[in-house]
Amino acid sequence: MxxxxxxxxxxxxxxxxxxxxxxxxxxxxxxxxxxxxxxxxxxxxxxxxxxxxxxxxxxxxxxxxxxxxxxxxxxxxxxxxxxxxxxxxxxxxxxxxxxxxxxxxxxxxxxxxxxxxxxxxxxxxxxxxxxxxxxxxxxxxxxxxxxxxxxxxxxxxxxxxxxxxxxxxxxxxxxxxxxxxxxxxxxxxxxxxxxxxxxxxxxxxxxxEPGEGNDETPFTFDLPGWTTMEEGLVIRGIEQGGGFRGAEGGYQPVRNSVFKKYSTRSMRPIVNFETCIKCTLCWLQCPDTCFDVTPDGLYDANLESCCGCGVCEAVCPVPECVTMINEAEFNDNASQYEAWQQNPEGYKQWMASLIEGEKKVERTHGFHHVGGYDEQLAAAGED
Ligand code: SF4
Ligand code: SF4
The missing domain is CATH 3.40.920.10 (Pyruvate-ferredoxin oxidoreductase, PFOR, domain III)
Structure with a gap:
């Protein structure tokens, strides 16, 4: 054959x-x-x-x-x-x-x-x-x-x-x-x-070679079979009050447990928690309800549900407070807010180097793309 x-x-x-x-x-x-x-x-x-x-x-x-x-x-x-x-x-x-x-x-x-x-x-x-x-x-x-x-x-x-x-x-x-x-x-x-x-x-x-590469076990879940499907089409609603974190404060919207969406993105937002003025615009405008509200009223992009659309970067009124970065730079979906809390100075340096790198690579995003392709080609030595 x-x-x-x-x-x-x-x-x-x-x-x-x-x-x-x-x-x-x-x-x-x-x-x-x-x-x-x-x-x-x-x-x-x-x-x-x-x-x-x-x-x-x-x-x-x-x-x-x-x-x-x-x-x-x-x-x-x-x-x-x-x-x-x-x-x-x-x-x-x-x-x-x-x-x-x-x-x-x-x-x-x-x-x-x-x-x-x-x-x-x-x-x-x-x-x-x-x-x-x-x-x-x-x-x-x-x-x-x-x-x-x-x-x-x-x-x-x-x-x-x-x-x-x-x-x-x-x-x-x-x-x-x-x-x-x-x-x-x-x-x-x-x-x-x-x-x-x-x-x-x-x-x-x-x-x-066999065994070479990423050893992560890909996220999966049990698909319903013909005998385990439920009658009709069931779309579960968000439970009343779901998402509020109680005494710890903050709010994390209830999300779909099986559809994560993160492989959709080619870029992801990183947030500067020190310059954020808590205007709420990113939280309100994100089409996928990705922002978790932290106990101190900051907004942490939940990276399992972010599809990388770039709306948050476009609406944020503070320069470089939300910056879209090439997804290839990251290896996990960990909380940026937690990383910042654990080591504010380290987070700041990490963020600055990513933004600097992004400017050099010029992998542009839909909302901010202003051309420059010919210059990029020349810089890459290609024609
Ligand atoms: S990139 Fe889009 S989906 Fe992701 S947090 Fe920003 S607005 Fe939401
Ligand atoms: S849009 Fe920018 S300044 Fe406003 S809450 Fe979000 S990150 Fe903070």
């Missing part, structure tokens, strides 16, 4: 066209070689939403029967190549489909390949990616995000770069020549062809 399956994991809405360009081009290229293929999204169970990890697939087979046989499943059980178009999803993904946290390489078959777009070093990414019991390969596509901190397709050419790299790391799928023809057939310009060819030349593989 010679079916090759590829999944593209992307951030909902913002990267949808990027993902579609990739899977569709794979099928176009496969047809150039007389193969059969199909491309589809796996998002039929609920609406796609901003930033939520979602998937599209391309399945390529030698003949129509084989393709049909492999399509008789809702979602591929394993894939030859996983493509992750936002490196912050290396920490795992949680879709609206209620799985808990799924490792980014969960479907990557033994000996398969994970391609990641990133500015980070390969070893730093491996620290984030959950361990597997079988070996696989990692291929990092170095490129500068061009749209609000995300890789898309117009300026940064991530679609064709992925296609070029894919032809190199998975030669059994399609050749570079077929990829180039598929790019040309879609009326994309010569610059895009060159980007694909350069990505092909540069793409490398880093073997990842």
């Amino acid at each position: 010679s079916t090759v399956a590829v999944e593209v994991v992307y951030r909902g809405i913002f990267q949808k066209t990027l993902a579609r360009n990739i899977v569709r081009s794979i099928v176009f290229a496969a047809r150039k070689e007389g193969k059969y293929g199909t491309a589809f999204g796996r998002y039929g169970d609920s609406p796609e939403r901003n930033g939520i990890p979602a998937k599209q697939f391309a399945i390529v087979a030698d003949d129509a029967e084989e393709l049909e046989e492999n399509l008789a499943v809702y979602e591929a059980q394993e894939v030859d190549v996983t493509i992750n178009v936002d490196d912050t999803m290396c920490k795992g993904i949680e879709s609206w489909a209620w799985y808990g946290l799924q490792p980014i390489n969960a479907l990557t078959k033994p000996g398969g390949t994970l391609i990641v777009t990133s500015r980070q070093e390969t070893d730093a990414l491996i620290e984030d990616i959950h361990r597997k019991d079988e070996p696989y390969n990692l291929s990092v596509l170095t490129s500068v995000p061009s749209f609000s901190g995300l890789w898309v397709y117009k300026d940064d050419h991530t679609d064709v770069r992925i296609l070029g790299a894919l032809a190199k790391v998975c030669p059994q799928l399609v050749s570079l020549e077929s990829m180039v023809e598929a790019i040309q057939d879609q009326g994309w310009d010569d610059l895009k062809v060159r980007s694909a060819e350069r990505a092909y030349e540069r793409a490398g593989l880093r073997p990842v």
Whole structure:
């Protein structure tokens, strides 16, 4: 059997066209070689939403029967190549489909390949990616995000770069020549062809051994089976008075215990508790009710429920009191307020270095993105 399956994991809405360009081009290229293929999204169970990890697939087979046989499943059980178009999803993904946290390489078959777009070093990414019991390969596509901190397709050419790299790391799928023809057939310009060819030349593989990587056990929970489901649709309300912390003071809203939302974000807010004027705007405006009110009336972003939208940064009236920072900088969802209480000076220094680093990297966020992509490219030595 010679079916090759590829999944593209992307951030909902913002990267949808990027993902579609990739899977569709794979099928176009496969047809150039007389193969059969199909491309589809796996998002039929609920609406796609901003930033939520979602998937599209391309399945390529030698003949129509084989393709049909492999399509008789809702979602591929394993894939030859996983493509992750936002490196912050290396920490795992949680879709609206209620799985808990799924490792980014969960479907990557033994000996398969994970391609990641990133500015980070390969070893730093491996620290984030959950361990597997079988070996696989990692291929990092170095490129500068061009749209609000995300890789898309117009300026940064991530679609064709992925296609070029894919032809190199998975030669059994399609050749570079077929990829180039598929790019040309879609009326994309010569610059895009060159980007694909350069990505092909540069793409490398880093073997990842069993047991290498993040040893965290991904967050999970028991899904109800057919016999344990309740009658009707039950959406539990928040209990009366729920969330008040009693004598200790403060308020922590009651939240969904199974849907955490944190894998949605590519950036997270950090709060300067010393300059906060307790205006309440972040608490009022956060669309996900993420702020816990501390006993002394400060606002601590609950990082298990924060989806990284950036509204709190946008509404905070105090400069650099709330700052969005690249999610790749963090390894846990611990309370910032508790860290600040335990060591105010250490917290201050940690926060200052993160803000300083953010300014250098210029991974911008939707609310504050003001362009500057050409300057970023020049600084990175890319063209
Ligand atoms: S980024 Fe801020 S406003 Fe958006 S979900 Fe997180 S805490 Fe709430
Ligand atoms: S918006 Fe800023 S100043 Fe106002 S409470 Fe939130 S963190 Fe403090």
